[in-house]
Amino acid sequence: MTSLIRQKSSFNPVVISATLLFVLSLLAATLLLPEGTQNFLNTAKEAVFRNFSWFYILTFSVFLLFLILVSLGNFGSIKLGTDEEEPEFSFMSWLAMLFAAGMGVGLMFFGVAEPLSHYASPISQGDAQSAMLHTFFHWGVHAWSVYGIIALALAYFGFRYKLPLALRSCFYPLLKDKINGGFGDAIDVMALVATLFGIITTLGFGAAQMSSGLQQIGWIAESNFGLQIVVIIAVMSLAVISAVSGVGKGVKILSETNLVLAGLLMLFVLATGPTLYLLAAFSDNLGFYFSHLVQMSFKTYVYEPDNTGWFSGWTILYWAWWCSWAPFVGLFIARISRGRTVREFVFGVLAVPSLFCVLWFTVFGNSAIWIDTHEAGGALAAMTGSPETLLFAFLDYLPLSSISSVIALVIIALFFITSADSGIYVLNNIASRDKSLAAPKWQAVMWGVLMSAVAIVLLGSGGLGVLQTMTLITALPFAMLMLLMAFSLWKALDADKKYFSAKVTPTSIFWTGERWKERLEQMMNHSQEGDIRSFLKYTALPAMRELSGVMSSQYGLSVQINAMLEQVEPSVELVIEKATVRNFVYGIKSVEHEVASQLVEEDHLPHIRKTQTYLPMTYFSDGRNGYDVRYMSREELIADILKQYERYLSLLGNVGQEMMAHEQSELAE
Incomplete structure (x- = not known):
């Protein structure tokens, strides 16, 4: 079997076998023992919430502090490449691509739903500013610090050490040549499983929102599980076709078109909503977010037991989701950051996407809360139990809702397709035995079928909650692995600084x-x-x-x-x-x-x-x-x-x- 895998694919036999065994075992258990599997997953979820919530909170704060320290200290001048290497892209083009990485199905799904959910929950007690603060906390610098850790490690070891652009390379200072053996395989398996379920969860959100959008604009009579299956199969088929054809230029054009459409939709909401209120709220939101950042970074709600359910169901799930997406987004950021200094990199990765997320949620979230309190009479807040419907219900309160809803649906579909296409590339990269090998086309089909099957089975057994539970469970060991990665990166940066700052011995002056x-x-x-x-x-x-x-x-x-x-x-x-x-x-x-x-x-x-x-x-x-x-x-x-x-x-x-x-x-x- 090992020989066959090596002959017919680019896969590492150990990594792909262990991953498929885990995923197929989960699918079999879900289909054959649905009730027992559901009970097991619920027990595991509660165990993570009960025993590791503090770990997630501290870990993410460590990641953020780590990036701040390396950027402000002596390491900040180190280049991601040789000392003479210049950036591959101009500063503005690089920032634009970071902006693109900050967009996705998640922003479309939660742009309206999350602020309204917090506003209607006891955590905010009807305070719009508090609702926005918790939203920014979930989508701001903490989320991007996780992406930044992996992206910085990948770019540093790939371009500075000349190692393969792979996660196992990030542990070279600790493992040396052992990264090419069993330790490296174990790292890739953990990363592959976490990434797989992170992407599947995002696809689940996209399928649920697309089916609700089709119902909202009147193209179908009812949004149900059957329609979600059709959406998943259709979108994944397009993503696989894109990945198999290798038409990178076409995907690039679709992505850029999608960014323009998303920007236009945001400007439309800003112009047709309470414009002056939103502009003032943006400034207020920034100040309120940064002034509460330290307190929020370490808060575990141990003194507020009534809010621990909200804390687990939102913050901890988000932190797990970001961990599972980190290899996906991190690899993209690393590939475009060659030639940047560490200081430049950290500023770009933390500041630019986080500011955009604050702007996005201010426009959509504050608009939704304002409309709910001034025009809808609480109708939008009453729909927070079905978050996939909220974006389209919100657009109904603005002019030209039929057009804006169609544009929103197109944006979600394009994000869905490009995310799945990029996800296939990343999964092939992690599972590959040699990162320079071109993956056979049938591997893209295999990943598409696997992701579709897992998403459909888990959605059918318990909806988005089951997908989130699997992300939560698989992301935990990967979060622990990322702490080791940060230590490995610090060790390498320290050695780098000592190496390149070492002077010729004074004795040689006289030679x-x-x-x-x-x-x-x-x-x-x-x-x-x-x-x-x-x-x-x-x-x-x-x-x-x-x-x-x-x-x-x-x-x-x-x-x-x-x-x-x-x-x-x-x-x-x-x-x-x-x-x-x-x-x-x-x-x-x-x-x-x-x-x-x-x-x-x-x-x-x-x-x-x-x-x-x-x-x-x-x-x-x-x-x-x-x-x-x-x-x-x-x-x-x-x-x-x-x-x-x-x-x-x-x-x-x-x-x-x-x-x-x-x-x-x-x-x-």
């Missing part, structure tokens, strides 16, 4: 071609403790004595040499004593360093055979970091001491005078 063979011999032998004692005794100490003699006899300086060669940490130092300021000290001591085990085990580095080495490191009276002087000759050491003494003298008449004199007075006391 010429005259003694290159001697230098090479020193480099090819790891110094041990005896070597350092010999260096201190026969090179450093004579250099200090020669310099001391000249300073004392010709210039009258008070110079002292301290030789401590028999100590556990042998050292020598030259001290020039001063009466009113800190003494000048130039010391050299033996310092032990661990040698990385992979260097000792490397066959192509035969000169490295011990797990520790010793280096002669300088030290100074002002506590500055020292450096390795093992390659210096006696004359070069004298020159280095004079260089440090010249620095000392130049500081006496500048900032150093105050610091040195202050310290000397404290010592005198």
Whole structure:
């Protein structure tokens, strides 16, 4: 079977087999034991709500803080690619594509439904501002921080480390070459299952809303499960045809057309709704959201037990949904971000889509609440139990509702198709054994059939709630995996900064071609403790004595040499004593360093055979970091001491005078 999979597909046999086994087992259990499966899923959902709600909240806050820290700190200047690489797209084009990534079936489904649902629930108690705040919290920077973590890791390891653009690559600092074995397969299985159910849940929302829209505009008499099946099959067929044909340009045109239509629909609602109220609300909403962001980021409602049901049913489900969508959106963002700096990337991913989501929900959500309280007499709020119908019911209160409803239906259908098409690509990528392989066309058909079958079976067994439950369950291990990914990325960024900021050793300043063979011999032998004692005794100490003699006899300086060669940490130092300021000290001591085990085990580095080495490191009276002087000759050491003494003298008449004199007075006391 493994050989057949390798011959006929691009799949990794282990990853695709484990994933299909899980999904097909779920389908079989749902069909053969519907009641037992439903009870099991409900029990699992309650267990996640009860035991891991705090974990989701803290994890998402960690993701957001992580991105802020890496962007504002030293890592922010690191490029997603080589240091010389320029961005593939202009800044405005890149922002436009991020804007496109922020759109989707979810915004169309929840644009009206979520603010109204919060407004009508006890969580807001009829306060429109509170209802909007909870909506922005679910769709704002926290959601995009999850996408940003994966996208940043994928782009960094793909373009900086030159690894395949795959999730397993993000764990290279922790697993090294093991990412190509069982650990990497396990990562791909978790990502594949989470992504699969995240996409299926979104398709379920789209099917429910499309069938309700067809009923609302009068094209069908009744919206039911049978119609949802037809919608899923029809849309998925179009998505599969698009994926199989490989007409990327056509999909790109559809996506851009859809963005224009969505923008026009938003402007239409803004113009025909309570325009001045919406413009003022947008500014108010932004301020209210940012002023409450920290409090909301860590709130688990442990002190508000009456609201824990709302918290679990909205916030925790959203956090699970974003985790399951993260590989999907993250891969898209990573592919378009080559050449950006980390700081530029984080700003674009967090700020631009989040601001657009605030604008979208202000226009649709605030309009719906305003109409419900001023014109509909609470009729819209009464429909929150059927959220798929709310967008079209809301449009009925605006002019030209028949036209706007058709446009909304077209937008949902196009988002549905492009999301499914992109989803097929991402699923093929995660399941592939080699990311450079082109997937055979039959794989697109397989994913289309699988997603359609899972969506239909789960919708039939319990509606959108079952889809959300599966997303919640499968996203939990992936959220844990993402924490490890963040740690792996931080470790890589830290190593990156140290690597590219490392300077050539000061010893090399004095190098010429005259003694290159001697230098090479020193480099090819790891110094041990005896070597350092010999260096201190026969090179450093004579250099200090020669310099001391000249300073004392010709210039009258008070110079002292301290030789401590028999100590556990042998050292020598030259001290020039001063009466009113800190003494000048130039010391050299033996310092032990661990040698990385992979260097000792490397066959192509035969000169490295011990797990520790010793280096002669300088030290100074002002506590500055020292450096390795093992390659210096006696004359070069004298020159280095004079260089440090010249620095000392130049500081006496500048900032150093105050610091040195202050310290000397404290010592005198």
